[in-house]
Amino acid sequence: MTFRLSRRTAVPLSTVAVLSLALTACGGGTTKESTAGDATAAPSSSTSAAADPNAPLKEGLKIAYLPKQLNNPYTDVEVGGGKVAVGELKGEYKLVGPNDASASSQVSYINTLIQQQQDVIVVAANDPNAVCPSLNQARKAGIKVVTFDSDAAKTCRDAFINQATTQGIGESLVKMASELAGGSGEIAVLSATPNATNQNSWIEVMKTELAKPANAKLKLVKIAYGNDDDQKSFTEAQGLLQTYPNLKVIVSPTTVGIAAASRYVSSSNYKGKVAITGLGLPNQMRKFVKDGTVKKFALWNPADIGYLAAYAGGALASGQITGAEGEKFKAGKLGDYTVGASGEIVLGPPTEFTAANIDQFDF
Template identity: 85%
Template structure:
């Protein structure tokens, strides 16, 4: 269950949408929950957090607006913790692009690696080498296979996000018609999990008049996503809604639709940053979309990494720790730590948010 509501900006009201949350849940699972479960280590909730820890962030790719906000929250947390912050990563989101960075971080003897996996399995051999070297591994936003990390910071539950995406699609389509999904990469753990939940929802009677005609992939690249949005509308002239569960994709789709003859005829929804989407909401291209505060994901990940490295938690279910301004969290099944519920943004509330 959620223990918190999510503050989006220092002066903002707390987020209220009860969308249970998110992300790239793992597909495997015969092996144990976490390092604590595997090694037999026990948590000491009274252990003092160490200072001077070397905490490295490895997002899916650099120079991505969403990623920039996420890792920015991690930097804030490491400064509060008096630890050393490091940011590395690829410029593309391909499946194996993160492996060389993990190997370098092992050589640099980092204490914690915080990674958003581009592929749940491609990173595993290197992550397990890191753990063998006593480096704690925290995944955030997009999970790796649970056998190769200690904890996973999930934005929200996979079911909640997938259900929310389906619900927004139904609303924007007016209850019937063709819809398409514009996702990130074909291997993105979180995107694929949300889409599978969407498909399950669409099989329910209340969605009987909606038809999912295509899942396209923009590879979290702005121009590729723009082209894919254009291609969807050329291939499916009766399309009513493009659902983009990626901040890059939703902005690119909105930019295309908003500058085309499809504006007002085709709706765009999904997951986006308020600052990135504001113009499209105000000009009527987008009526509703959703997101959590990405900065808090990075912030929570840094505190979880510090708690793991300090022995406060092991990643076992039931472990508790305090994450600075976000308060107390409890580790769930398979080492999952859920941030909290996202919010829906509309023309009525978008100016209350600044991220």
Template identity: 60%
Template sequence: MMLRNAAGRRAVATAATAVSLALALTACSGTTKDSEVSGSAKAGSSAKADPDAPLKKGLKIAFLPKQINNPYEKIVDEAGIAAAEEYGGTGKEVGPSDANASSQVSYINTLIQQRQDAILIAANDPNAVCGPLKQAMKKGIKVVAYDSDTAKDCRQLFINQASSEEIGRSLVQHLGEQIGHKGKIAILSATQNATNQNTWIEYMKEELKLPAYKDMELVKVAYGDDADQKSFQQTQGLMQAYPDLKGIISPTTVGIAAAARYLSDSSYKGKVVLNGLGTPNQMRKYVKDGTVEQFSLWNPEELGHLGSYAAAALASGQITGAEGEKFEAGKLGEYTIGKDGEVILGEPTVFDSKNIDTFDF
């Protein structure tokens, strides 16, 4: 999906890292899974990167999404599992059917018992998963957060889909242009504790403080918990509470699709602007029937591919998670680790009626 070559992607990734929100600290060196690290699981002491080390064969990696039935995260995880096959490893996806804060904990404990080489997690809550993730790192299991970060010292890397600031501010910018920078707006988020959602929303609020938005008012942040029916009901509730609402931003693929479904069959179709983050295949019909003019996203397949190769590089000793280290991500080319162990995939793409049919995911 990314509309540039590998060199351009790397340049953007490096530049964007400089302005991206620092979500977590650079993390940890590890030992083998047969011994435990003394003291903190964070980086810092003995392990050194060997950039010339080959990727190990037979690596076992596990993707732990926010919830197992999330269609967006299914795309990410399946791409990461396919990437593992490219470098001679095996991957799998496990996870809860709900997105509650503590739902992922039991799965992390099981993955530790199974002696996985790496766990990739999209955290439902930045803190609830920290205890077991630290235990995993103490046992030499590498931990990579993707899509939604953990707390500061609970992973070695965070694979961020794009600059958090760019995502949050651009969604407000797009919606502002669509409604003429006037009127009441609302946000339909996922769960209240989702790290990525809250970070984007904070940048949305910062953007709204600028003079250009003095005639726009954020009246509500609603939470659909990344559940289709609840997101649908939250959209309905927003319109009942604020019948003069001019726009909704939904920075979650489940939420924006549910909101579009409600608006498409209501008297608000064409009157309330809906923008946010969604997949082309989910949103195509709503773009074509006039419910939605535009929305944004990155390529979730590339996000999974990058996360998988980053985990393999960690587990093979090519990198430790320190700023400035480099690794190859297969077909995506070389990436550089930025501040606080963050690796940025690249810039999001804006989808509209002119380009949506050129994408299939």
């Protein structure tokens, strides 16, 4: 069973904080604004035309996906949803990307996509600013730019598909960690890359939450980086547990990291002593939930993120929306969406997975 998200607007998810599932939003999007000298102002050609909500969706659109890296389980699900949506739009789907998640590795792919005259580029930025000059060159060439999962600077894209609000995700990660730690003790974060926009934004919210009196007994001892590489994440998890013998929880807001940390703990003496939580794929995490290594984690359906990005790109390229706040469009099976502030389009709240419900999900 693949779950459906009911949220349909880009209004900040005030309900995230009160989700009955004690939410731990999965590692994905970010709304944190980044600025840099090379994040130049958006080309006027991208914003001057007025939206026509009644304009027909164009067929034959060339929509290219550029994720953080290829051969990543989470990414595979995301772009798979995009491929389905592009098919529904009767467009041409293309997938390109690096095998590593370094900050500058995406630039050459963007330049190639410009030369190929794509209509839409859907990109998950490894660095919010490194991709900006190339993305703005694409926009000057008339290509619509949609970021998903991890945002670029707001001045170099037309819309951003966010999984949930940054605030809600960070709060949820701390809430799960606190529950698993019994309200006190040492916790550590196992993140993706040091420059990952989404990860850094969630971690900043986590720090703010941990500074509140309610979480005064929790201590963040380390932020480690596994670079979204399975073996490095495995090694980093091992290092955290060896360096901090009193560690109670590892929080990994990345699907690669949480799976690698779980694999290490499941076959070590730390099983049952150190909790693992964060953002993960149910199919990848099921065995660790079943064997008791992981009590709870969270995520949304990544396929829906890629799916929504395609429809947003189609709406932009067809003139139905420009990325301005308040514009509305229909995203196929997901229904109606409204563009929020700064071109942000929020998919909806994530779901918390436990032994009680994990078998209800298949992705």
